Amino acid sequence: MNPLFSLLPAIVGTVVDGQVTQNRTIPNESVGAINESYSAKHTAQRAERQVKILEANLAKTMMICESLWELLAERTGLTEQELYQKILEVDIRDDVQDNKNQRKATQCPKCQRTVSARHAACLYCGEVIDQSIFNLS
Ligand SMILES: [Zn+2]
Numbered sequence: 001m002n003p004l005f006s007l008l009p010a011i012v013g014t015v016v017d018g019q020v021t022q023n024r025t026i027p028n029e030s031v032g033a034i035n036e037s038y039s040a041k042h043t044a045q046r047a048e049r050q051v052k053i054l055e056a057n058l059a060k061t062m063m064i065c066e067s068l069w070e071l072l073a074e075r076t077g078l079t080e081q082e083l084y085q086k087i088l089e090v091d092i093r094d095d096v097q098d099n100k101n102q103r104k105a106t107q108c109p110k111c112q113r114t115v116s117a118r119h120a121a122c123l124y125c126g127e128v129i130d131q132s133i134f135n136l137s
Contacts, residue, residue: 103130 026034072078094102103117110127120130 101134 069083073080073083088097090101091097091099094100094104096102105114105116106129107113108115108122108125108127108129111122111125113122113124115122115129121128
C-alpha cells in the first residue's frame with residue numbers, strides 16, 4: 001500500500017474543467033481498493049521497465065555471441081555444424097534436450113546436505129559447489 005494514500009482524507013472532489021464541483025465521502029473499502037489499484041499499477045510499471053531492460057540486455061548479449069562466433073569461425077575454421085554439435089552437447093548435460101542447461105539440486109560433498117541448483121555454494125557450510133561462470137545465481 002502506498003503510504004501517501006493512507007494519509008489522504010476520505011473526501012475528494014470531482015474535477016470538471018479544472019474546478020472542484022462537488023465533494024463526496026469515499027467509503028473506507030473504496031480507499032483500500034484505490035490503494036490496491038495504485039500499488040498494482042506501480043508494480044506493473046516496474047515490471048514493464050524491468051522487461052525492457054532484460055530485452056535490451058538479451059539483444060546486446062545475442063549480438064556479442066554472434067560477433068564472438070564470427071571471430072572464432074574466421075580465425076579457427078570451426079563450422080556451424082561443429083557449433084550445433086557443441087550446443088547439443090551442452091543442452092543434454094542436464095539429461096533433457098530442451099535448449100536449456102538447467103543445473104539440478106546436488107548433494108554438498110562436505111556436509112552432505114542438498115544444495116539447490118540456484119546456489120553456487122552450500123548455504124549450510126559454504127562449500128563451493130559450482131565455480132562455472134555460466135551459473136546465473
Ligand atoms: Zn555443505
